[in-house]
Amino acid sequence: MELPFAESWKIKMVEPIRKSTREEREQWIKEAHYNVFQLKAEHVYIDLLTDSGTNAMSDRQWAGMMMGDESYAGARSFLKMKETITRLTGFEYVIPTHQGRAAENVLFSYLVKEGNIVPGNSHFDTTKGHIEGRHAIALDCTVDEAKNTQLEVPFKGNVDPKKLEKALAEHSDIIPFIIVTVTNNTAGGQPVSMQNLKEVRAIADKYGKPVLFDSARFAENAYFIKTREEGYADKTIKEIVKEMFSYADGMTMSAKKDAVVNMGGFIATNKKDWYEGAKGYCVQFEGYLTYGGMNGRDMEALAIGLDENTEFDNLETRIKQIQYLAKRLDEFGIPYQRPAGGHAIFVDASKVLPNIPKEEFPAQTLTIELYLEAGIRGCEIGYILADRDPVTRENRFNGLDLLRLAIPRRVYTNNHMDVIAVALKNVFDRRNEITRGVRIAWEAPLMRHFTVQLERLG
C-alpha cells in the first residue's frame, strides 16, 4: 500500500487555544458591532483572518533570531538577507522595509505620479491605495475567468494580454510600469503561469516599460507552476523562482507571507535608477538603508524563511492543507473559488446564503454565522471591503462577494480543517432559515471594513 501524505515537519512548541459557547460568541460579536476585526483574538477559536504575519517560524528561524546583528548600519543580518534575496531572485539592489505596503510606499513615492495609469492583475488593496492616493489609476487587467468562481482553470490569476496591450497602446506615455501580483490574492490566491509572465514581459518590452512583481506569495506561485504547467515538473522551486523573476525588473515583498515571518518586507531590483530614486524615501519613511524598519533578528529570520520556503516539501505541505480543506468542502457541496488557491479558500457567499439580498451583505453575514457556529474568524472579501463608488457614493455590488478563509502557514492541523469544514456545512444546512443579513450603522469614508459598525437584521 502506498504511504499517505504527511507534513514535512514535526511540532516543537504549542500555543493553547480556547473554545467558547454560542452564548459567549453572541455577546462578543454584538460588542464588536458584527465586525470580526473588532473581536479580541482570545475570543476566537480558529483564526483565519489572514495568513499574513500569523505563521509559525521554524527552529532554524528562531535560532537565527538569537544571531541578529542589531548594528544601526551595515549589520551582518542585513547582508545575509540581501545575499539570500539576490541568490534567489537575481536582483542586485535591496531596500528593506517594515512590511509590504511600506515597500509600495517607498517605491511608488519615486515611480507613481498624478495622472498615471498602472495596469496589473487585481492590485491588492494597499497597492491600489498607494496608486490612487497619488491620484493615479490602478487598471485591472485580470483574465475574465477569475470572475466565475465555478470555472476550473489552472492559472486564474493571469494578466489578460489583450487588456494589457490595449492599455499600453492607448496610454503608453502615462504608464510608469506594469505590476503583476503573484499569486493573485484578490482573485482567490490564484497563480500566474510562467507563460503569462513571459507574455507580459514581451508586451512590456514592446512598449519599453518596466515590470514589477508584487511578490507576497511568489513561492506558492512557483509551486503551482511546477505542479500545473508543462515543462516545469522536473525543475526545483528555486530554479522556477529564478526564472519567474528573470521576467521582472523588480519586486515589492510582504515577507509576512512567503518568507514565513511575523513582520518584514523589502524592495529588490536590478534597476539602478529605481534604487537610487527610492532609497531616500526609505530613509525618510522607514529607517536607514540597512534596516528599513526591521530589527536585525527579523532580517536574520527572514533570510532563513525565504530559503526554507523555496523548498518543495515545505510548500507541498502548505498547499496540500488548503487542498484538503477544499476536498472536505466538496464533500458537503459548498461552493468556493475553484480550483483552491495557494493561501486560502474563498467561499462564494451568494451561493451559500442565496436568500440574503446583496444590500444585506451575504459574505459578511456568512462571516458572522461561521463565527457564531464555531468561533472561526474568516474575513469578508466582498461588498463591504469594496467600499462605495467615490463619485456616486453608492455601494459597489459589481464584484464577487466572498468569505476568505486564509490559512496561516504551519499553524493548524488537518483536524482544525475538519472543524472548519463541518462548521461551514452546518451553516450551509441552515441556509433556508438564514433570510436576513446586516445593515451598516456607521462607516468610515475609505477602507471601511476595518472599522465598520453593523446591525443584524431580522
Ligand code: F0G
Ligand atoms: N500585496 C499582497 C498581494 C498582499 O496580499 C498584501 C497583504 C500586501 C501586498 C501588503 O503587505 O500587509 O505586509 O503590508 N495582504 C494581507 C492579507 C494583509 O491579509 O491578504 P503588508
